[in-house]
Amino acid sequence: MKTSSRSLRIVNAALPLREERALFTLSAEDGVWTAVERQEGATVSSPETTPLDGWSGEMPPAGNSLRLDAGGLAVLPAFVDAHMHLDKAFSLPKVGNVTGTLEEAVRSYAAAVPNFSKDELKARMMRAALQAISYGSTTLRTHLDFHVRHGREVAMRTIEAALEVKEALAPYATIQLFPMLPYFDLTEEALDTAAEALRMGVTGLGGAPHLSPEPEPDIDRVFGLAERYGCPIDLHADESDNPSVRTAAYIARKTLDYGWSGRVTAGHLCSLAAMADEDAQPIIALLAEAGVGAVTLPGANLYLQGRHDRFPVRRGVTRVKELLAAGVQLAAASDNIHDPFHPFGRGDLLLIGLVTAYAAHMGSPADIREALRMITTYPAAVVGVRGGIEPGLDADFVVLDAATPEELLTMLPERRWVWRRGRCLRAPAPRAEWSGCALRAYWADACERVSFREERG
Ligand SMILES: [Zn+2]
Structure with missing residues (x-):
């Protein structure tokens, strides 16, 4: 299915299949990857970039471009x-x-x-x-x-x-x-x-x-x-x-x-x-x-x-x-x-x-x-399909609420953004906060102190 002229750019993506723990900028045109570029450190978000976490999943009209900030989340081929x-x-x-x-x-x-x-x-x-x-x-x-x-x-x-x-x-x-x-x-x-x-x-x-x-x-x-x-x-x-x-x-x-x-x-x-x-x-x-x-x-x-x-x-x-x-x-x-x-x-x-x-x-x-x-x-x-995150391949991918390969298999994150040919099929609700229970006061602090991301440096 052709997704009429549409460009997609995702900054600050982690690619767990690669050995190097760097961040990448991914670009796609009309549902096909056009570039995968290694970043020097995290890219600072510009006003036209939407944080992926919290984005509704709604695609812009044809002819418009979509810029998302993955915030260091893992992007895998679908x-x-x-x-x-x-x-x-x-x-x-x-x-x-x-x-x-x-x-x-x-x-x-x-x-x-x-x-x-x-x-x-x-x-x-x-x-x-x-x-x-x-x-x-x-x-x-x-x-x-x-x-x-x-x-x-x-x-x-x-x-x-x-x-x-x-x-x-x-x-x-x-x-x-x-x-x-x-x-x-x-x-x-x-x-x-x-x-x-x-x-x-x-x-x-x-x-x-x-x-x-x-x-x-x-x-x-x-x-x-x-x-x-x-x-x-x-x-x-x-x-x-x-x-x-x-x-x-x-x-x-x-x-x-x-x-x-x-x-x-x-x-x-x-x-x-x-x-x-x-x-x-x-x-x-x-x-x-x-x-x-x-x-x-x-x-x-x-x-x-x-x-x-x-x-x-x-x-x-x-x-x-x-x-x-x-x-x-x-x-x-x-x-x-x-x-x-x-x-x-x-x-x-x-x-x-x-x-x-x-x-x-x-x-x-x-x-x-x-x-x-x-x-x-x-x-x-x-x-017999061509799967991967490389220029020329279909932009079928999944973003997961995890930063490292180890975190993926440890947490099996429920929150995933599923994409097919550059179009979002599923976007999760914004990250749920603990609410109304006795442990709430400890939760954010515990996550901050023990994070899978520290290792990236
Ligand atoms: Zn069987």
Whole structure:
């Protein structure tokens, strides 16, 4: 969407993805970054500059420029949620999971699918997508259930609902749709229905071939159909504690055969964490060589994996640091939200960044920057959008009420300004003061004395 001629300038912005703790001036024209300039110290606000904190979020009329003073707040590229299940989100009140296992979640949800109306599916997707956008994600990739065995109509209900949500939210977010091909009985009829979904406008093909009794021929069929329609592939891969489950290696070899670097994504990769180093390393090397994008889903994996272990209990999260070190593009994403697969989550990638940092032992300044890249620039590369704060890229960004990378993951600030193509989608109310309670007298003093900002110097 073109935001008619409009210039934006933000002074005193902190850029937590950069190692240098300086302040920057950011400029954008018509929703595209034009300059990122390092400042020598803080810029003194001029009368035509509005403090961001307290600004209403209202954009000036076309042709006018907007100058904002970020006051040292953190500016990140907009979040890219590379792996969601919008259609399942918020279904927990209807579909429970007593054992908390992946097996029960898959079984119960599949049985419930025929009862969901298109309206209900659409309402849940809308809520989940809007919530994700409100936290700062402007690109969402969602997998979609595609239960052809319940009949074409049931499978297409989800596809139609998703296409309508994608279109309705197009001014605010890019939504990519990946129907999950059945992992059993992948018949010609199922492939024809998937082809129809592609013609209707879904983005690519998904699936969970490690669940199939014969994963390799199923992966072959998915690649064959993707070739026919020139679409990307995003597979759930090896969401299992069983170290002998290794479809990732086959997916990587197929990607090399087809020369599809950057076009194939493998999510979960849990079994990599269950196998010995000498078994995992060649698979990681193969993923890197093939240019397969990877996604870790630490919330759902910590919750679902290890359910059949007695202590010591495996935690299921893939080898995050090893994948990063090998040069694999690795995203951290939401996966399921408040459904039988994962009762928690809220579509907030900053929270997922924190869970990733916990799960993968990432706490040094360099690690925290990596965790933040795993929810911004790395997933952008995985899903094929250009994300970052650099001249020439879309001005999709989020300003957060925090000054440092450490403060971002410590405070998970609720107050965020979410921007898409140079237009503000969400501005928070002015900073709430403590009022009317016994601790009020201490609050301002405590914040002033113990601040995350002192370190900047
Ligand atoms: Zn998933």
